[in-house]
Amino acid sequence: MSNFSRQIRSSSSMFRCLHYRLLYRSFTTIEGHRPTIVHKQGLDILHDPWFNKGTAFSMTERDRLELRGLLPPNVMSNEQQIERFMTDLKRLEVNARDGPSDTNSLAKWRILNRLHDRNETMYYKVLIAKIEEYAPIVYTPTVGLVCQKYSGLFRRPRGMYFSAADRGEMMSMVYNWPAEQVDMIVVTDGSRILGLGDLGVQGIGIAIGKLDLYVAAAGINPQRVLPIMIDVGTNNEALLKDPLYLGLQQHRLDGDEYIAVIDEFMEAVFTRWPHVIVQFEDFQSKWAFKLLQRYRNSYRMFNDDVQGTAGVAIAGLLGAVRAQGKPMIDFPKQKIVVAGAGSAGIGVLNAARKTMARMLGNNDLAYESAGSQFWVVDANGLITEERENIDDDAKPFARKTKEIGRQGLKEGASLVEVVREVKPDVLLGLSAVGGLFSKEVLEALKGSTSTRPAIFAMSNPTTSAECTPEEAFSIVGENVVFASGSPFPDVDLGNGHIGHCNQGNNMYLFPGIGLGTLLSGSRVVSDGMLQAAAECLAGYMTEEEVVKGIIYPSISSIRDITKQVAAAVISEAIEEDLAEGYREMDARELRKLNKDEIISYVEDNMWSPEYPTLIYKKD
Numbered sequence: 001m002s003n004f005s006r007q008i009r010s011s012s013s014m015f016r017c018l019h020y021r022l023l024y025r026s027f028t029t030i031e032g033h034r035p036t037i038v039h040k041q042g043l044d045i046l047h048d049p050w051f052n053k054g055t056a057f058s059m060t061e062r063d064r065l066e067l068r069g070l071l072p073p074n075v076m077s078n079e080q081q082i083e084r085f086m087t088d089l090k091r092l093e094v095n096a097r098d099g100p101s102d103t104n105s106l107a108k109w110r111i112l113n114r115l116h117d118r119n120e121t122m123y124y125k126v127l128i129a130k131i132e133e134y135a136p137i138v139y140t141p142t143v144g145l146v147c148q149k150y151s152g153l154f155r156r157p158r159g160m161y162f163s164a165a166d167r168g169e170m171m172s173m174v175y176n177w178p179a180e181q182v183d184m185i186v187v188t189d190g191s192r193i194l195g196l197g198d199l200g201v202q203g204i205g206i207a208i209g210k211l212d213l214y215v216a217a218a219g220i221n222p223q224r225v226l227p228i229m230i231d232v233g234t235n236n237e238a239l240l241k242d243p244l245y246l247g248l249q250q251h252r253l254d255g256d257e258y259i260a261v262i263d264e265f266m267e268a269v270f271t272r273w274p275h276v277i278v279q280f281e282d283f284q285s286k287w288a289f290k291l292l293q294r295y296r297n298s299y300r301m302f303n304d305d306v307q308g309t310a311g312v313a314i315a316g317l318l319g320a321v322r323a324q325g326k327p328m329i330d331f332p333k334q335k336i337v338v339a340g341a342g343s344a345g346i347g348v349l350n351a352a353r354k355t356m357a358r359m360l361g362n363n364d365l366a367y368e369s370a371g372s373q374f375w376v377v378d379a380n381g382l383i384t385e386e387r388e389n390i391d392d393d394a395k396p397f398a399r400k401t402k403e404i405g406r407q408g409l410k411e412g413a414s415l416v417e418v419v420r421e422v423k424p425d426v427l428l429g430l431s432a433v434g435g436l437f438s439k440e441v442l443e444a445l446k447g448s449t450s451t452r453p454a455i456f457a458m459s460n461p462t463t464s465a466e467c468t469p470e471e472a473f474s475i476v477g478e479n480v481v482f483a484s485g486s487p488f489p490d491v492d493l494g495n496g497h498i499g500h501c502n503q504g505n506n507m508y509l510f511p512g513i514g515l516g517t518l519l520s521g522s523r524v525v526s527d528g529m530l531q532a533a534a535e536c537l538a539g540y541m542t543e544e545e546v547v548k549g550i551i552y553p554s555i556s557s558i559r560d561i562t563k564q565v566a567a568a569v570i571s572e573a574i575e576e577d578l579a580e581g582y583r584e585m586d587a588r589e590l591r592k593l594n595k596d597e598i599i600s601y602v603e604d605n606m607w608s609p610e611y612p613t614l615i616y617k618k619d
């Protein structure tokens, strides 16, 4: 007997069969219109090629089959599905003609993605063994391209989708996810994906990529991670006009309506999984800070772009001081020009100012004095107290008119003017503007008063980097310290010397922050825990390395770094009396552990991709 007839046979009521038969006889005899009785729901349906209709499941069917939240919200017709598939196939031909490098990276992503769908253990074995080679595929820069082309690449859904149309339903929808336990959620609303802007529902790719690193670097069990997209619409007009777009075709919700959706989502996930950690990712700055303040004292959450990036930048900035042959304590003397005052830029500025203030005595005067080490340039130029409608978050960094007048600068001065006049030790970009550190700007940096100026071109993906390492080394000089958000190869300086290209990316911290928080059992992610993570990363590099301009570790050691960072986070949580323990390791036991024992505790709780022995047991 075929599976199909077995399923029909075991259907619950004879009456219903008879009723259906009569119904079909009277209306139609077309095979495709006959209903199929299924004994599966949720992901099992989506993973079954016989029954899966992908995005074509109607809303009523989604409700009936417990599929709500497991698919992008836009219901597609058969014709649209086929068109999406064909467009994607054709794009391959276009890419082959016009962009061979894109074709390779996307093709690799597809192959890895198929392996991910087929065999998670093997997928993570490959990723961990070849992290240097494949992080640029599953993470920046390729993940940016994947998000941009997601409509075409979408095959099997991964993660959950909550949309503005799901208001009032999220608490029940969250139970459609099959895993009883979820440790780590990465959530985005798609409003600022890397430096690529508003990509709407297609931003799910970034949540998936970040969680790949959680598994590969932090050893979070892949069965307990959950990528989530909150689709509140998009303001990307091209997507709104695209009939093949998978998300809600409406403008973004704003104000109280927006907050109501995010509040409902937070309540739903923390009701089902009270111990989960939620990482907010790539929310536009306008909401990134507000949501962080709203939730950080009541939920286990953090914002990676604001807090993770800040820690990575601090570690790099301290490394740059050491690379000049100076002690870290000289950090408060550094003159720092920051291009970009969004969630990432302001996050870095706040953390850098606090770090300086701590080194200067940790009082109000120290904080005030630290503020004068920063010059912030945004899309409208240098930010001063004369700036109209200045953002509250940027206000503490607005320069005083008199002071900058003495420096020959004024409100709105251009980046090149600022660099020329300030002669900074560090030029740091989080602007999402590719090539912003132009030849002119880099020429101006040659006037730096530092013996070893540092350039952080931190915007992602590669096309958004403020400059390339070749440009930095060739224009400013071989002595510069260089870091970029996306990976670049080292530069052969042609005289037997190598210009080292560091990857200054929050991937060095967020996996350890998440793992450390999980294993400490802390109910919040405190400033102290984040600071401990940053200090751990800063201390990871040896003197010998920093002198060579190597201020971040190689990605091949990311599992070890993450372990150390997680241990530092746990120690701080214990110190602050926040640690409540995890599983059999209760708070009291945790407090008894010494440094090495904490590291072993972390190591013992990191998942590794090994095939378990499987045993069949009836329910």
Ligand SMILES: NC(=O)C1=CN([C@@H]2O[C@H](COP(=O)(O)OP(=O)(O)OC[C@H]3O[C@@H](n4cnc5c(N)ncnc54)[C@H](O)[C@@H]3O)[C@@H](O)[C@H]2O)C=CC1
Pocket: 192, 193, 194, 195, 196, 284, 285, 286, 304, 305, 309, 312, 339, 340, 341, 342, 343, 344, 345, 377, 378, 379, 380, 415, 430, 431, 432, 433, 436, 458, 459, 460, 461, 464, 484, 485, 486, 504, 505, 506, 507
């Ligand atoms: N390397 C890393 O680990 C991370 C990198 N990033 C990158 O940082 C970039 C910015 O992210 P957000 O702050 O969230 O974005 P955002 O869009 O909120 O901020 C961008 C900022 O750059 C400014 N800007 C625009 N044009 C400019 C110009 N010509 N000159 C100077 N400033 C200019 C804007 O006024 C704004 O203040 C993105 O490319 C993102 O990929 C973000 C987080 C982590």
Ligand SMILES: CC(=O)C(=O)O
Pocket: 140, 193, 194, 195, 282, 304, 305, 459, 460, 485, 505, 506, 507
């Ligand atoms: C790395 C990262 O989080 C970003 O570019 O947004």
Ligand SMILES: [Mg+2]
Pocket: 194, 281, 282, 304, 305
């Ligand atoms: Mg991000």
